[in-house]
Amino acid sequence: MHSPRRLLTITALAVATLLPSGCGPSGTPAPESAAAGSGPAKVRTIGVAFETLQTEYWVAGFEAIKAELQRRNLGMLEAVADSDSSRQLQQVRNFITRKVDGILLVPKDARTCIPAIKAANEAGIPIVLFNRPAADTPGVTSTAVVADNRKLTRETVEFLVGQARKSGRRHQAMVIVGDLADINAIGRKEGFYDAVKGQESVVQVVAEVPSEWNQEKARAGVVNALQAHPEISLIFASSDFLFPPVIAALKSAGRYHKAGEPGHVILGGFDGDATAYQMLVDGYLDATGVQDVYFEAEQSVQALMDQLDKKATPPLILDPGFVIHQGNLAEKKSRMWGANAVRR
Amino acid sequence: MKPVLQHSAVLRLLHQAPLLLFAVVLLGFGALSPAFLTVANGVNILVQTASTGILAVGMTFVLLTAGVDLSVGSILFVSAAVGGKLLLSGWPLAGTLPVMVAIGAALGALNAVFITRFAIMAFVVTLATRYFGRGLGLRITETRAMNLPEGMYQLGAAHWLGVPLPVWVFALVGLLAHGVLTRTAFGRHVYAVGADPEAARKAGLYPERVIFAVFVICGGCAAVAGIVTLSQAPAVSPGLGNNREFMAIAAAVLGGTSLFGGRGAVLPGTVLGALLIQTIENGLNILNVNPYLYPIVTSGVILLAVLLDAARCRVLAEAGRRRIFVES
Structure with missing residues (x-):
């Protein structure tokens, strides 16, 4: 009786340990995904380690990186750490053992990635961080390609303030903030306040709603x-993925109207996802700050290639992103990853 | 006689600790903001509590048998993901909702099979199901948010006798669970198995059957909680239900349910615990408190409630202890 039980317990524990690695092989990459192509010239292989693939943005980023590597005829090993920084460190060490030529890392946060960067530095393998920078640490070298969250949010909210000013009256505003442990969420919060500072005659912030990147909490x-x-008539969501609960709440209050209609609540967001694109097309959303995921993917791979070719790369490469609104939708939508996701 | 009287007075007070704490929270926020103690806000709190409350009711059944279910958040996610796919492919709401509940119950049954047939700890089994469910849900959704049809939103916005539908669902689940636990033989078996499984077995009960049933109930409740969640925010996001199990456990424990089994109640216990958590969140929102303070305040109140419960247990144990006096 005891043997099968013990076996099942071990199996269950093994499942619990292995499943969090999420999509794709973590640590033990699938051979078929490695070293695409063959021939006399050695194909360079890049290890791509994502913290998670649990948001549309990360999936879009992952696909953009994959496409960029394919375009340059580079091989790829992939790993997903499912928000576990120690698992991610193991995955990076496995990449090093497999002698990859470069590592592209999406870290969980600014500090827990330092051991992984150190390990790559010691092995002499170039490492580039995608979308999240590392904390300044002496003796640790990396390049990060990140959206300028603060600046892009400031520009987006400035556009919203401009819309508010056009209405000729004072607006009460709400900001929905993200996870306060996420440096990007903090950047967006600061960008919001940068934009409304000194604009009290047009916009008065009356509510700061924490969401922890959770739709129910946001709702x-x-x-x-x-x-x-x-009286709230201007809402800024720190991520477009928070729009469904915002829409539900506005509908419940009978306040969800298109731009230009009486009672319209000025809405702004950040990311540029498919929901935001549809809201722009339908006329409900005023503006959103779009992270240019294609620019970030291209710059990340380019930085790796430069390091492999012994060229110097800056520690930080900023994605300026862009603000998309009703006025420039047709012109900018091809660079909006959410619009492309809708088309797919 | 005097110490006994003192004990009983303290006990009575400690027995009502969750209720007193709830009253203090209500009065405190009410004093700080006139927008808090209004009928409209009361309804808001009830609507917002519904999903976590239903999840916590299911969790109470499991906790009463001295088990734990760490997979409810993932079960919620899987049933919501399947429901979302069906709705987007044109299935009617009336056909989709029973499928969602069936999926929840089936995943609960899967947990139960491993726990009862193979005698694996509930903690281990449900941990595995938690990861399995999350992976399965991500596979089904392809890690993309699914915005659901208008019908789901209308379900959440519907009212009956002036009360929102999610509140009716919460009330129905709460009353049904309370009735089952307090007025049926099965309910008594749940308490008996949780208090002492061996004694329950010797009394002619089948602990495995009882444990099987509570996990199925818990899975079903998770799916119903998922339906209520989607009716509030009609979108299935890849993070849906993440870490919800901890909030459900917190609500049950706040309401006086013991993690060691055999002690606790749905009414007022768990329902009050869930209401307390949501009321704090609501009050902090209305006061526009700095977001950094939310976890500090919420965890402080939870800790206070647990400390009061521990004090109650201590007083109870002391009252039951035999006293030996040495005469000189």
Whole structure:
């Protein structure tokens, strides 16, 4: 009786340990995904380690990187750490053992990635961070390609403030902030306040709703804030993925109207996902700050190639992104990853 | 006689600790903001509590048998992902909702099979199901958010007798669970198995059957919680249900359910615990408190409630202890 039980316990534990590695092989990359192509010239192989693939943005980033590597005829090993920084360190070490030519890393946060970068530095393998920078640490060298969250948010919110000014009245505003442990969320929060600072005659911030990147929390927060401040007429969401709960809350309050219609709540977001694109097309969304995922993927791979060719690369490469709104939708939508996701 | 009386007074007070804490929270926020103590906000709190509350009701059944279910968030996600796919492919809402509940119950049954047939710890089995479910859900959704048809939103916005539908669902689940636990033989078996499985077996009960049933109930509740969640925010995002199990456990424990089994109740216990958590969140929102303070305040209240519960247990144990006096 005890042997099968023990076996099952071990199996269950093994499943629990292995499943979090998420999509794709973590640590033990599939041979078929490695070293695409063959021939006399050695094909360079890049290890791509994502912290998670649990948002549309990360999936879009992953696909953009894969396409960029294919375009340059580079091989790829892939790993997903499912938000576990120690697992990610193991995955990077496995890449080093497999003697990859370069590593592209999406770290969980700015600090827990330092051991992984150190390991790559010691092995003499170039490492580039995608979308999240590492904390400044003496003796640790890396290049990060990141969206300028603060600047792009400031530009987006400045556009919203401009729309508010056109209405000729003072607006009460709500900002939905992301996970306060995420440096990108902090950058967006700061960018929002940069834009509204000194604009008190046009926009008065009355509610700061924490979401922890959770739609239910965001929905409850928006409903509660609308309850306390029914006059709110400008909402900025720190990520477009928070729009479904915002829309539900506005609909419940009878406040979801297209731009230009009476009672319209000025809406702005960040990311440029498929929902935001559809809202722009339908006329409900005023503007969103788009992270140029194609630019980030191209620059990340380019930085790796430069390092392999012994060229110097800056520690930080900023993706300026762009603000997309009703006025420039037709012109800019081809660079909006969410619009491309809708088309697919 | 005096110490006994003192004990009973303290006990009565400690027995009502969750209720008193809830009253203090209500009055505190009410004093700080006139927008808090209103009927509209009361309804808001009830609607927002519904999903976590239903999840916590299911969790209470499991906790009462001294088990734990770490997979409810993932079960919620899988049933929502399948439901979302069906709705987007044109299935009617009336046909989709039962399928979602069936998936929840089936995943609960899967947990139960491993726990009862192979005698593996519930913690290990449900941990595995937690990861399995998340992976399966991500596979089904292809890690893309699914915006659901208008019908799902209308479900959440529907009212009956002036009360929102999610509140009715929460009330129905809560009353049904309370009735089952307090007025049926099965309910008594749940408490008996949780208090002492061996004694329950000697009394002629089948602990495995009881444990099987509570995990199926818990899975079904997770799916119903998923339906309520989607009716509030009609989109299946890849992070849906993540870490919801901990909130459900917190709500049950806040309501006085013991993690060691055999003690606890859905009404007022778990329902009050879930309401308390959501009320704090709501009050902080309305006061526009700095977001950094939310986890500090919420965890502080949870800790206080648990400390009060521990004090109650201590007083109970002390009251039951035999006293030996040495006469000089």
